[in-house]
Amino acid sequence: MALTTCMECKAQISSKAKACPQCGKPRSTFLTELGCVVLVLLALGAWFLYSCLKEAAAF
Numbered sequence: 001m002a003l004t005t006c007m008e009c010k011a012q013i014s015s016k017a018k019a020c021p022q023c024g025k026p027r028s029t030f031l032t033e034l035g036c037v038v039l040v041l042l043a044l045g046a047w048f049l050y051s052c053l054k055e056a057a058a059f
């Protein structure tokens, strides 16, 4: 089991723990933040594609 350091209280917590057992702060890793950004970009991309297709269909 890998250990990681809590960004908030610097406690050693399991890398599988979703939140720090010491301070209760949810582990927000770079990857989870990246996942959020990717989701937003995907949503924006889908919307952009949809509006493009809608315009193309109008002609």
Ligand SMILES: [Zn+2]
Pocket: 006, 007, 008, 009, 010, 011, 020, 021, 022, 023, 024, 025
């Ligand atoms: Zn903590």
